[in-house]
Amino acid sequence: MPEPKIRVIIAKPGLDGHDRGAKIVARALRDAGMEVIYTGLRQSPDMIVEAAVQEDADAIGLSILSNAHMTIFPKIAERLKAEGRDDILLFAGGIIPDDDVPALKALGFRAVFGPGTNTQDIIKFLREEVKARQQVGE
Amino acid sequence: MLVQRLLQGDRRAVARLISLVEDGDSRAYRYLTELYPHTGRAHIIGVTGAPGTGKSSLVSALAKVERRRGRTVGIISVDPTSPFTGGALLGDRIRMQDLTADRGVFIRSMASRGRVGGLAAATTDAVRVLDAFGKDKIFVETVGAGQAEVDIAKTAHTTIVVEAPGLGDEIQAFKAGVLEIADVFVVNKADRDGADKTVNALRAMLDLGTPIRARDGQAGDWRPPILKTIAIEEKGVEPLADELERHLAYLKSGDHLAARERERVADELETLLARELLADCLHRLGSDRIAQIVEQIANRALDPHSAAQLLARSADGIPVEGSAPTPAEARH
Numbered sequence: 001m002p003e004p005k006i007r008v009i010i011a012k013p014g015l016d017g018h019d020r021g022a023k024i025v026a027r028a029l030r031d032a033g034m035e036v037i038y039t040g041l042r043q044s045p046d047m048i049v050e051a052a053v054q055e056d057a058d059a060i061g062l063s064i065l066s067n068a069h070m071t072i073f074p075k076i077a078e079r080l081k082a083e084g085r086d087d088i089l090l091f092a093g094g095i096i097p098d099d100d101v102p103a104l105k106a107l108g109f110r111a112v113f114g115p116g117t118n119t120q121d122i123i124k125f126l127r128e129e130v131k132a133r134q135q136v137g138e
Numbered sequence: 139m140l141v142q143r144l145l146q147g148d149r150r151a152v153a154r155l156i157s158l159v160e161d162g163d164s165r166a167y168r169y170l171t172e173l174y175p176h177t178g179r180a181h182i183i184g185v186t187g188a189p190g191t192g193k194s195s196l197v198s199a200l201a202k203v204e205r206r207r208g209r210t211v212g213i214i215s216v217d218p219t220s221p222f223t224g225g226a227l228l229g230d231r232i233r234m235q236d237l238t239a240d241r242g243v244f245i246r247s248m249a250s251r252g253r254v255g256g257l258a259a260a261t262t263d264a265v266r267v268l269d270a271f272g273k274d275k276i277f278v279e280t281v282g283a284g285q286a287e288v289d290i291a292k293t294a295h296t297t298i299v300v301e302a303p304g305l306g307d308e309i310q311a312f313k314a315g316v317l318e319i320a321d322v323f324v325v326n327k328a329d330r331d332g333a334d335k336t337v338n339a340l341r342a343m344l345d346l347g348t349p350i351r352a353r354d355g356q357a358g359d360w361r362p363p364i365l366k367t368i369a370i371e372e373k374g375v376e377p378l379a380d381e382l383e384r385h386l387a388y389l390k391s392g393d394h395l396a397a398r399e400r401e402r403v404a405d406e407l408e409t410l411l412a413r414e415l416l417a418d419c420l421h422r423l424g425s426d427r428i429a430q431i432v433e434q435i436a437n438r439a440l441d442p443h444s445a446a447q448l449l450a451r452s453a454d455g456i457p458v459e460g461s462a463p464t465p466a467e468a469r470h
């Protein structure tokens with residue numbers, strides 16, 4: 001039996017219309033052998049969580065540039081909990097001030113990747129974290 | 139447990155079971171056995187065509203029409219896996235954003251993975267999961283190229299082949315078996331120049347009397363209609379949904395539906411049986427014995443056809459008196 005594939009949602013919440021960074025990450029994860037579900041721009045927390053539930057995602061990566069993360073990210077964490085899927089690995093990227101990182105970690109975000117992050121670091125992070133979770137889940 | 143939760147409407151259970159099916163997890167088959175009596179109710183609609191013709195947009199628009207008509211909807215969108223990395227970028231949900239807030243719709247993106255010949259099986263099982271979950275209309279979107287798509291189309295009751303104007307040499311696109319699998323043709327992007335030309339080209343092909351619907355054993359009494367749509371403006375989509383109903387009614391009249399189901403099940407059984415027998419045979423013989431035989435074939439001491447017959451028919455691949463052909467016999 002082959003190893004289960006890592007399935008990752010890459011989503012862009014908020015109102016800004018720039019998804020260059022999100023697409024770069026999506027392609028890098030695909031090239032690393034993952035199945036990446038790209039959901040597009042201007043996603044509401046409900047849309048992102050519903051996609052993650054239906055796609056049985058292992059992880060959700062959120063990219064945000066509009067500085068709305070402190071209002072949107074808590075809603076996503078809340079909705080995941082309400083759906084009983086707060087086991088899904090959360091990570092974020094984009095422009096997020098260092099000062100906000102502790103609060104995001106408290107919400108359950110395992111990693112925050114700033115601009116200029118090497119995509120290899122994201123790949124390594126996902127492989128390790130998802131593997132650990134899959135073992136716990138068995 | 140998982141099956142109970144699924145039957146009670148738990149979306150997480152549906153999602154999980156589809157993953158188990160995709161991963162080829164042995165638990166999946168146990169669960170599918172339990173689910174099987176709950177399947178067979180949905181209308182399964184295949185949507186195939188070249189990349190970019192608007193399949194995802196069309197499925198999204200059709201799903202909205204079906205929801206307005208009071209039906210629940212399941213969607214499976216299959217995209218290719220990169221043969222080099224094993225990864226996939228699945229972007230069909232981008233065109234289906236309006237549906238995400240509606241709990242009456244369940245959308246699943248599927249990568250084709252490396253399953254040569256097995257893609258159709260995984261898709262068929264995923265469709266069954268949504269069928270047992272109670273979805274009335276299940277759309278299966280696949281990129282139309284090659285045998286896998288033709289196989290997946292067999293899973294469907296009604297297959298829509300989507301074309302769009304200006305995709306280069308249209309006639310080329312009609313070649314790869316699509317004429318035989320189409321129940322309904324759609325020329326999408328009818329807002330673009332050349333839509334009528336594409337319709338005419340299709341009509342001409344149909345008039346040539348290509349063996350349409352040969353699989354029903356009575357080609358001729360269903361002529362695939364050709365419809366124009368503008369998926370992104372949701373134009374022409376109501377009439378398309380009407381045609382899907384009309385085709386379902388046609389299938390239900392007479393023996394068409396049952397005949398198609400029998401053919402599909404026979405196909406599936408054959409595929410699964412081949413898989414079981416192969417696995418069983420490989421297990422029984424063991425890799426050492428196989429390696430020995432490979433060596434003999436490579437050395438021209440045995441030919442491959444005789445070797446396969448020997449291996450399939452005896453416990454250890456060593457000819458038993460009277461029960462297996464000698465290499466010389468097998469060659470004739």
Ligand SMILES: Nc1nc2c(ncn2[C@@H]2O[C@H](COP(=O)(O)OP(=O)(O)O)[C@@H](O)[C@H]2O)c(=O)[nH]1
Nearest residue numbers: 189190191192193194195233326327368369370
């Ligand atoms: N002009 C026009 N564009 C369309 C129409 N339907 C889809 N599109 C666009 O065609 C592109 C591909 O659509 P998509 O649904 O992803 O096609 P698929 O690859 O066949 O699933 C997208 O940019 C759509 O917005 C249409 O009816 N008219």
Ligand SMILES: [Mg+2]
Nearest residue numbers: 193194230279
């Ligand atoms: Mg598509």
